[in-house]
Amino acid sequence: MTVEVRPLGDKCNIKCRYCYQEGIRTAGNVPTRYDLDAIMATLDRLAEPFSLFGGEIMMTRRPDLERLMQLGFDRHGGVGMQTNGTLIEERDIELFRKYRVRIGISIDGPGPLNDARWAGSLPATRRATARIEAVIETLCREGMPPNVIVTLNRMNAAPERLGVLCEWIRFLGSLGVRKLRLHLLEQDETEGGEGLALTAQENLAALRRLRRLEQELPSVQFDIFAEMAAMLRGDDARTSCVFHACDPYATRAVVGVESDGRLGNCGRTNKDGVTHLRAGREAFERQLSLYRTPQAEGGCQGCRFFLACKGNCPGTAIGGDWRMRSVDCPVWFGLFEDIETELQAKGETAISRSERRSDLEAKMIAAWSIGDNPTLHSLIEQVDAP
Amino acid sequence: MTSAWLTWPRPPLAATPREPVVAKAATQRISFSGPQARSLWQPRLERLRHVALAIEFEKVRQGRIPATLVWTDYDGVDALTEQARAIGLDAKPVKASLGYAADWPPEASIDEPKRLLDYAFLIGARPLDASIAEPAADGLAQAAMRFGYPACCARSWANDLRHGGSDPLASLLARDDKAAMPAHVALAVLGLGPLRHAPCSADCLASREGSRAFLDLGRELGFVEEMAWLEEIADWAVDASLVNGIAEITTATFRCTWLSDEGAARARPLRRAVMRPEKRKAAPGEPADSANILTEFGNGFEAAGFESPFAMRSRFSTVVWEQTAALRRATSAVHVGCREGLLLELIAQTKSKLKLYGTEEDAAAAEAARRRLGASLPVLGGAGLEALAALARLVPEGLDLAFVDPKQLGGRDALAAVRAIAKTVIVIGTDRSLHRFKDMNAYAAAMGLALLPGRAARVSAALSPANDRLH
Ligand code: SF4
Ligand code: SF4
Numbered sequence: 134m135t136v137e138v139r140p141l142g143d144k145c146n147i148k149c150r151y152c153y154q155e156g157i158r159t160a161g162n163v164p165t166r167y168d169l170d171a172i173m174a175t176l177d178r179l180a181e182p183f184s185l186f187g188g189e190i191m192m193t194r195r196p197d198l199e200r201l202m203q204l205g206f207d208r209h210g211g212v213g214m215q216t217n218g219t220l221i222e223e224r225d226i227e228l229f230r231k232y233r234v235r236i237g238i239s240i241d242g243p244g245p246l247n248d249a250r251w252a253g254s255l256p257a258t259r260r261a262t263a264r265i266e267a268v269i270e271t272l273c274r275e276g277m278p279p280n281v282i283v284t285l286n287r288m289n290a291a292p293e294r295l296g297v298l299c300e301w302i303r304f305l306g307s308l309g310v311r312k313l314r315l316h317l318l319e320q321d322e323t324e325g326g327e328g329l330a331l332t333a334q335e336n337l338a339a340l341r342r343l344r345r346l347e348q349e350l351p352s353v354q355f356d357i358f359a360e361m362a363a364m365l366r367g368d369d370a371r372t373s374c375v376f377h378a379c380d381p382y383a384t385r386a387v388v389g390v391e392s393d394g395r396l397g398n399c400g401r402t403n404k405d406g407v408t409h410l411r412a413g414r415e416a417f418e419r420q421l422s423l424y425r426t427p428q429a430e431g432g433c434q435g436c437r438f439f440l441a442c443k444g445n446c447p448g449t450a451i452g453g454d455w456r457m458r459s460v461d462c463p464v465w466f467g468l469f470e471d472i473e474t475e476l477q478a479k480g481e482t483a484i485s486r487s488e489r490r491s492d493l494e495a496k497m498i499a500a501w502s503i504g505d506n507p508t509l510h511s512l513i514e515q516v517d518a519p
Numbered sequence: 520m521t522s523a524w525l526t527w528p529r530p531p532l533a534a535t536p537r538e539p540v541v542a543k544a545a546t547q548r549i550s551f552s553g554p555q556a557r558s559l560w561q562p563r564l565e566r567l568r569h570v571a572l573a574i575e576f577e578k579v580r581q582g583r584i585p586a587t588l589v590w591t592d593y594d595g596v597d598a599l600t601e602q603a604r605a606i607g608l609d610a611k612p613v614k615a616s617l618g619y620a621a622d623w624p625p626e627a628s629i630d631e632p633k634r635l636l637d638y639a640f641l642i643g644a645r646p647l648d649a650s651i652a653e654p655a656a657d658g659l660a661q662a663a664m665r666f667g668y669p670a671c672c673a674r675s676w677a678n679d680l681r682h683g684g685s686d687p688l689a690s691l692l693a694r695d696d697k698a699a700m701p702a703h704v705a706l707a708v709l710g711l712g713p714l715r716h717a718p719c720s721a722d723c724l725a726s727r728e729g730s731r732a733f734l735d736l737g738r739e740l741g742f743v744e745e746m747a748w749l750e751e752i753a754d755w756a757v758d759a760s761l762v763n764g765i766a767e768i769t770t771a772t773f774r775c776t777w778l779s780d781e782g783a784a785r786a787r788p789l790r791r792a793v794m795r796p797e798k799r800k801a802a803p804g805e806p807a808d809s810a811n812i813l814t815e816f817g818n819g820f821e822a823a824g825f826e827s828p829f830a831m832r833s834r835f836s837t838v839v840w841e842q843t844a845a846l847r848r849a850t851s852a853v854h855v856g857c858r859e860g861l862l863l864e865l866i867a868q869t870k871s872k873l874k875l876y877g878t879e880e881d882a883a884a885a886e887a888a889r890r891r892l893g894a895s896l897p898v899l900g901g902a903g904l905e906a907l908a909a910l911a912r913l914v915p916e917g918l919d920l921a922f923v924d925p926k927q928l929g930g931r932d933a934l935a936a937v938r939a940i941a942k943t944v945i946v947i948g949t950d951r952s953l954h955r956f957k958d959m960n961a962y963a964a965a966m967g968l969a970l971l972p973g974r975a976a977r978v979s980a981a982l983s984p985a986n987d988r989l990h
Contacts, residue, residue, distance in 0.1 A: 222843070243832050244812070263836040267837040304829035382548055407552050412549060422764050431763060456762040457762065504620045505620045
């Protein structure tokens with residue numbers, strides 16, 4: 134479970150044209166104050182490692198931020214932080230070191246490649262981008278290389294720009310960045326985001342190229358490819374939320390600690406400007422429905438990758454309706470096929486080609502029907518047991 | 520109080536016991552729109568659940584309906600039968616359904632399966648014939664009428680049941696996804712009343728009458744405040760939809776969802792579009808191609824001492840970031856040996872009011888810098904000392920900052936000239952110099968310079984005023 138601390142909710146100093154939180158901000162549902170003691174009490178109760186999140190976490194008052202970092206360090210030996218990097222200053226570097234802050238920075242590329250992360254005007258956007266680039270280099274030089282989160286879109290991964298993106302990633306590797314998380318642009322968010330999304334074919338082509346790049350750069354890892362391979366092997370212990378039958382009413386993989394200390398859901402499924410509180414119970418209507426719904430109607434019926442993919446993130450569902458499968462289905466399907474072929478070539482059996490697939494699917498469906506969400510790994514062990 | 524819950528609709532019942540699943544799911548899957556909504560309405564909904572049970576029992580006791588159906592978990596069975604008996608009614612188990620794993624008591628085990636089930640009890644006057652809730656297919660409409668259904672709704676529900684229907688709201692939504700759904704119809708699924716039967720349509724007048732009768736009886740029984748809440752709920756705007764068999768109801772206070780047995784219906788794409796708040800417009804943008812981008816990054820990276828255009832851009836960005844405070848205080852600056860002007864451009868983005876100058880010996884690079892920076896930012900050509908002399912003439916009052924790579928300066932005289940013009944000299948570490956000397960201090964020392972103290976990992980630093988021995 135990822136615990137995301139969000140003292141200022143979705144408040145952010147820049148307004149990326151495609152950000153999934155833009156609906157909340159436009160609706161004016163952003164807290165202006167927070168209750169640090171309540172937040173810390175909730176974190177105490179949860180007793181889980183946590184990440185400082187937002188909106189933009191660096192808009193939090195520094196003394197309060199330091200208290201949160203200290204709590205993470207004292208209880209869990211460190212704390213994660215997800216930031217756009219534009220508000221990091223030199224004095225923050227020592228805080229990061231002192232409290233072992235593991236930083237994730239969102240940037241789509243250098244200079245114009247990052248223009249979709251819009252800061253209000255072109256000069257402001259370019260200024261913000263330069264600051265992020267500076268922070269990445271500084272953190273690497275200080276021995277704290279950040280993870281970098283890149284959202285593929287027309288500005289950085291259109292066919293005529295993909296080469297530049299790859300070269301920049303190569304450069305990041307030379308700086309010391311080890312991990313990159315790739316996101317596909319959520320196609321249905323802000324109007325400003327319209328026209329920024331790549332087509333499914335372009336996304337797939339970009340991801341395939343990046344996958345080849347990963348094989349050329351042994352020191353850099355894109356987590357998505359390794360996770361997809363792990364899912365096809367039935368090893369889902371460490372894969373991310375999108376592969377774990379996410380319930381948008383009570384996202385298990387992501388729990389938000391909001392400005393007043395209450396628990397919130399992952400915001401990626403909030404399409405109407407409202408941050409709903411967690412429902413009293415987790416359930417798997419979406420996966421049960423996708424399994425039985427024909428693909429032509431937005432379901433996943435008959436897809437051999439269902440156990441691994443499960444229709445992917447509900448926040449990326451077709452038409453913004455969490456009940457449908459991911460709009461990025463063709464991309465996932467294509468990549469799963471590539472990885473499946475490679476596993477088979479290496480003599481490994483991908484779960485999608487396994488004789489046990491239908492048995493495993495039946496077991497998973499039965500479990501979801503009564504509100505249980507076992508790991509794939511545990512089901513495989515059950516099926517394999519004599 | 521019992522842990523029992525009233526389901527919707529009243530009998531006659533569907534063959535598959537969907538009632539516990541739907542009502543329980545809808546209740547447990549309520550997700551409030553915020554803390555205030557939750558603190559106000561969660562206790563109210565809980566209270567309404569109990570009040571609805573009391574009103575329904577009273578209807579049965581008064582003989583207005585022959586019986587009602589109530590679900591309970593295993594631990595609530597005794598309390599429920601006791602509650603019925605206390606008002607002279609009988610309670611008979613008619614169905615059982617496997618509950619939700621999350622609701623199972625921690626001590627329950629598969630060896631004692633009865634504790635994993637939910638049970639449906641028919642509550643009615645003695646002698647109670649359990650078959651009245653599940654009559655033969657040809658008697659469904661009559662049975663429905665006995666249970667308080669208006670004739671139109673009785674016919675419609677009987678028809679639904681005969682076709683394997685089990686979820687009246689889902690079937691209404693599947694039938695006509697464009698009809699506005701009144702709140703008392705959409706939220707009947709929660710088992711709180713006032714609508715207790717399955718209506719034939721969202722705007723059935725007879726069903727509205729039925730709801731009114733429920734509210735009246737509630738008030739007669741003294742539940743005045745609770746009935747006012749139900750009336751308030753009836754005025755809510757709701758958005759109800761069924762997509763691929765999943766029903767979802769959204770109000771301003773909460774949303775809830777459940778998986779229905781009803782088949783997949785058409786998606787309602789308009790729904791979201793209608794609810795979406797006004798969106799912010801962002802600036803348009805047309806991506807340039809790779810060649811233009813690389814030009815924008817700067818072609819002269821090798822001559823400037825960098826391994827790639829990305830390295831040069833990143834380093835210059837870092838220099839600007841490290842020198843934020845100095846730039847904030849300054850009113851003017853020069854980049855000596857500015858190549859194609861990238862550093863100056865980044866500085867201008869940070870502080871547009873700064874008066875900036877560049878010098879560059881290479882004529883082509885100087886020309887590229889002028890194109891990049893525009894006419895208002897002078898880039899002086901000519902050999903190093905010559906350009907610096909021209910700069911001194913151009914800015915006789917001097918400059919606040921000078922950015923230099925000592926390696927490119929070409930000697931002691933040039934450094935002296937820079938120092939004569941600028942109050943503070945900022946030394947920049949290029950890839951070439953940092954690879955060779957490891958860090959800024961070692962680099963400066965090798966050049967016979969001393970830097971003001973700072974982080975070991977920095978890539979730029981102000982020259983100490985005390986030292987000007989350039990090797
Ligand atoms: S909504 Fe998507 S991103 Fe959020 S927890 Fe679920 S799967 Fe993960
Ligand atoms: S690849 Fe597509 S069809 Fe298959 S499970 Fe994923 S989203 Fe569904």
